[in-house]
Amino acid sequence: xxxxxxxxxxxxxxxxxxxxxxxxxxxxxxxxxxxxxxxxxxxxxxxxxxxxxxxxxxxxxxxxxxxxxxxxxxxxxxxxxxxxxxxxxxxxxxxxxxxxxxxxxxxx
Amino acid sequence: xxxxxxxxxxxxxxxxxxxxxxxxxxxxxxxxxxxxxxxxxxxxxxxxxxxxxxxxxxxxxxxxxxxxxxxxxxxxxxxxxxxxxxxxxxxxxxxxxxxxxxxxxxxxxxxxxxxx
Numbered sequence: 001x002x003x004x005x006x007x008x009x010x011x012x013x014x015x016x017x018x019x020x021x022x023x024x025x026x027x028x029x030x031x032x033x034x035x036x037x038x039x040x041x042x043x044x045x046x047x048x049x050x051x052x053x054x055x056x057x058x059x060x061x062x063x064x065x066x067x068x069x070x071x072x073x074x075x076x077x078x079x080x081x082x083x084x085x086x087x088x089x090x091x092x093x094x095x096x097x098x099x100x101x102x103x104x105x106x107x108x
Numbered sequence: 109x110x111x112x113x114x115x116x117x118x119x120x121x122x123x124x125x126x127x128x129x130x131x132x133x134x135x136x137x138x139x140x141x142x143x144x145x146x147x148x149x150x151x152x153x154x155x156x157x158x159x160x161x162x163x164x165x166x167x168x169x170x171x172x173x174x175x176x177x178x179x180x181x182x183x184x185x186x187x188x189x190x191x192x193x194x195x196x197x198x199x200x201x202x203x204x205x206x207x208x209x210x211x212x213x214x215x216x217x218x219x220x221x222x223x224x
Contacts (some may be wrong), residue, residue, distance in 0.1 A: 034213070045153065097155045102153075
């Protein structure tokens with residue numbers, strides 16, 4: 001099983017700042033099959049990024065993903081008020097599909 | 109537009125059973141794997157089970173293997189999760205999601221509480 005470790009656990013930033021979230025895998029994620037999700041309080045998760053760097057339909061271009069192998073990054077270039085949420089990475093290069101424990105982006 | 113709507117959650121005592129349903133619309137269910145994912149209160153996301161298009165392949169998390177069964181009825185555009193021998197640690201919001209490797213569409217979730 002591929003274990004995903006996200007850091008930091010909590011990121012305290014102000015609107016307009018840049019957010020950089022990390023996801024590290026315990027072994028290489030085949031095909032860079034890594035996704036990022038955003039979850040706001042009381043809502044279902046929403047797919048942001050798939051295949052490490054492709055934005056899902058309707059996702060603003062301030063969200064970008066990068067990385068390969070065992071190290072992946074989600075970057076939010078300029079935080080908007082609606083971006084404060086919890087973000088999860090998920091790998092689908094191996095079975096079972098696994099999620100990271102999440103990074104909370106909170107307002108500073 | 110793709111919609112997934114879960115139902116069937118509720119309060120059940122330990123050892124009890126519950127059946128969840130997921131109604132799909134806006135796409136052809138028969139073309140996609142489908143998945144159940146759960147989230148315990150205040151915790152992260154946990155994959156529970158998935159199934160391929162015709163039901164010939166089914167996979168389960170170790171934590172639910174032998175107790176939960178995923179099934180589907182493509183003609184009725186529905187996916188199901190039969191949960192038996194429920195434990196307190198099964199308490200969670202259960203989400204149905206379309207599985208394209210990643211999970212590109214999610215329902216709003218249905219809450220399951222296992223308590224005496």
